[in-house]
Amino acid sequence: MAYEIPVTQARAELADLINRVVYGGERVVVTRHGKPLVALVSAADLERLEKDEAAAEEQVISSVSSIGSSVSAPGERRRFGIAAEHRGHHEPGS
Numbered sequence: 001m002a003y004e005i006p007v008t009q010a011r012a013e014l015a016d017l018i019n020r021v022v023y024g025g026e027r028v029v030v031t032r033h034g035k036p037l038v039a040l041v042s043a044a045d046l047e048r049l050e051k052d053e054a055a056a057e058e059q060v061i062s063s064v065s066s067i068g069s070s071v072s073a074p075g076e077r078r079r080f081g082i083a084a085e086h087r088g089h090h091e092p093g094s
Helices: 007-012 014-024 043-068 076-080 082-086
Strands: 003-006 028-032 035-040
Touching: 003 007, 007 014, 007 028, 014 028, 014 035
Parallel strands: 003 028
Antiparallel strands: 028 035
16 A cells, blocks of 8 residues: 655655655655645555566557457448448558
8 A cells, every 4th residue: 555645745855755765665656635636655566566567568568469360240341431341451652
């Protein structure tokens, strides 16, 4: 669970908050009017979050690519013409 602190207090205690994050392994959420504004996380946490995000994006791209290479549904060719049958096989500009 993250430690929450108002932005006005965070300004006054920034050095201490940085130490809590870096050396204490805490996550700090800075709030304004009780609503989360920003979060302080360690560089190691940020790197892990970015790797997780990249892996998730890669999985989505892979899933979308596999859908694009599937065979057209029955009747789809009638609605969209031959383009429906060949989508994903055409490179832009050619």
